[in-house]
Amino acid sequence: MDKAQIVDVLEEIGALLELKGENTFKVRAYQNGARALGTLDRDLGEVIEADELGKVDGIGKALVEKITTLHQTGELEYYEKLRSSVPDGLIEMMDIPGLGPKKIKKVNDELGVESIDALREACESGKVASLAGFGKKTAEKIIEGIKNREAYAARHRWWDAFQVADPILEELRKLKEVERAEHAGSLRRRMETVGDLDFLVASKKPGPIMDWFTSMEGVKEVSAHGETKSSVRLDDGLQADLRIVPPDRFFFALHHFTGSKDHNVRMRQRALERGLSLSEWGIFPKESKDEDVKLSEREPVITPKSEADIFKKLDMEFVVPELREDRGEIEAAEAGEMPELVTDEDIRGVFHNHTTASDGRATLAEMTQAAQDLGLDYLGIADHSKASFQASGLDEERLEQQIAEIKALNESGDFKCHVFTGSEVDILRDGSLDFDDGLLKQLDYSVASIHNAFSLSEKDMTARIIKALENEHITMLGHVTGRLLLAREGYAVDIPKVIDAALANGKIIELNASPWRLDMDWRFWRKASERGLLCSINPDAHAIDQLKLYRAGVSVARKGWLSPKHILNCRPLKEVKAYLGL
DNA sequence: GCCGTTTTCGGCCCGACTGTTTTCAGTCG
Incomplete structure (x- = not known):
């Protein structure tokens, strides 16, 4: 069994234990263990072989045994027994908002409910409402949750979520009671997908703000409306949470609600090591923790003017939200070695863009004008090659024609923006390329991509890509896995091996x-x-308004710790020409 | 189940909101 599958098993064990009413810390240990294993960036077989699995933080003796057994045999008796003792439907019920392990256990124990369908019936017949601790509203909420299960469980691509969230933030900032307002959560951390939208506001008069938020346009349902927190469902099922805090607590709360959870856990541990306690309400002396005064009414040991002051108090450099994933940022901030991350302004030009010659919606001239309007110094065209017939890929003749067209455009002096000739050349099933070397040589650059035969085995797919990378006329590799977030899994490919090959070539x-x-x-x-x-942040634009999508790439490049020096298209035109041997 | 140690047990982040209750349990983030 491979690593990803074992991670799934550990997570499922955690969920099953939770449903059985096991000790919550034991549950968490499985969840932590799953996460620790998931982020392990070494080959699992080698780690087991070297007897080093137990050295991984979060994996102890019991988990070492279970993971090793799963890896070697693909089976685990403990897991099988646990699984057969809990009906399948119970795990599904965890997706229903308001239903947690305790309530699920109760409907199962007392009503014999084992499936979502049975749960709905039990709600409709009034059986659920009559259980102790349940009531009419609980039953109604469950029915609603079942009805909207798919929409509620759905995640959203960051860019789409941002388009919804940003106007809300703008409106919040216009309210006179609002002193400050920011995004928080995974949206602020710029995760590639987000589950809900988080907003944080500083104000001394929360009432009117909450009222506005819960009644704003697009709200389908109000799931919570309190003094400091409200939650709403928007039309498409997206959940949005608003929290309002006193102005002097804003940065503590902003840090807290930005997360990630794992980052916060590390930060709190760090505070404890310094005799301090960190929460969304502030930093307090550790020993005063059990006093019977609300944290909101106690004076924190610092009054931060920004989030940076919180990090400073814990002897760290400021960590930007994108890096708060507990993937080394704590250590780097402690050592004063935070990277200078790439910003939108560092981008000087963009490669890998399409025109009407293949499947783009704008002409060469329109794309060039749009790139120039964005302030870019160069634009790389890379239309599809002939094997991508579904995208009107160019054959040799049409590509040569386009090369001439681009040359003429550059010489016309009509644009300040320089255009590079290129091709998104298909990597064929056997790893050979869709154009011969003679033609590729005429191009300023080329992007090699896979657009067919997605179902090759990981071994064959990896070999196919590596073979393409060994061609001397290829400049860069396009979309490594071909994934479409929330829509299609990537093809099977051994990414570390591909990285090795890219470096070697x-x-x-x-x-x-x-x-x-x-x-x-x-x-x-x-x-x-x-x-x-070396990285190139490529918008893969098929229309003029997609050129700016390089900004979405900058977001995740920052999550990947990239600086301008790691990115080709942060270089000025002259250096890029030199790099391409022009 | 993990971890650390004043080293083999006891703590493990913690506060807000809802719906139920009549002071709190469960859920959520």
Whole structure:
């Protein structure tokens, strides 16, 4: 069994234990263990072989045994027994808002409910409402939750969520009672997908703000409306939470609600090591913890003017939200070694863009004008090659024609923005390329991508990509896995091996900035860039308004610890030409 | 189940909101 499958098993064990009413800390130990294993960036077999699994934080003796057994045999008696003792439907019920392990256990124990369908019937017949601790409203909420289960469970691509969230934030900032307002949560951390929208406001008069929020346009349902916190469901099922705190607690709360959870746990531990206690209400002396005064009424030991002051109090450099994932940022901030992350303004031009010659919606001239309007100094065109017939890929003749067209455009002096000739050349099933070397040589650059035969085995797919990377006329590799976030899994490919091959052959790997792709995943970039891998943040634009999507790529590049020096298109035109040998 | 140690047990983040209750349990983030 491979690592990802074992992670799933551990997570399921956690959920099953929770439903059985096990000790919550034991449950958490499985969840932590799953996470620790998931972020392990070494080969699991090697770690087990070297007897080093137990050294991983969060994996102890019991988990070492279970993981090893699963890895070697693909089976685990403990898990099988646990699984057969809990009906399948119970785990599904965990998706219903307001239903947790205790309530699920109760309807199962007392009403014999084992499936979502049976649960709905029990709610409708009034059986659920008559249980102790349950009531009419609980039953109604469950029915509603079952009805909207799919919409409620859905995640959303960051870019889409941001388009919804940003106008709300703007409106919040206009309210006179609002002193400050920010996004929080995974949206602020710029995760590639987000589950809900978090807003944080500083105000001394929360009432009117809450009233506005719960009645604003687009609210379908109010799931909570309190003094400091409200939650609403928007039309498309997206949940939005608003929290309002006193102005002097704003930055503590902002840090807290930005997360991630794992980052916060580390930060609180760090506070404890210094005799302090950190929460959304402030930093307090540890020993005063059990006094019978509300934290909201107690004076914190510092009054931060920004989030940076909180980090400073814990002897750390400021950590930007994108890096708060407990993936080394605590250690780097302690050592004073935070990276200078790339920003939107560092981007000087963009490669990998399409025109009407293949499946784009704008002409070469329109794309060039749009790039220039965005302040970019260069634009790389890379229309599809002939094997992508579904995208009207160019054959040799049409590509040569386009090369001439681009040359004429550059010489016309009509645009300040320089255009590079290129191609998104298909990597064929056997790893050969859709154009021969003679034609590729004429191009300023080329992006090699996979658009067919997705179902090859991981071994064959990896070999196919590596073979393409060994072609001397290829500049960069396009979308490494071909994933479409929340829509299609990527094809099976051994990414670390592909990174090795790109490094060995001096090739760039693209960070495809389409909000649907964000591929190669940010989790691989830090290590790869430290080894010298060069990145190109490519919008893969098929229309003029998609050129700006490079910004979505910058977001995840920042999550991947990338600095301008790691990114080709942060370089000025002259240096890019030199890099491409022009 | 993990972890650390004043080293083998006891703590493990913690506060807000809802719906039930009549002071609190469960859920959520």
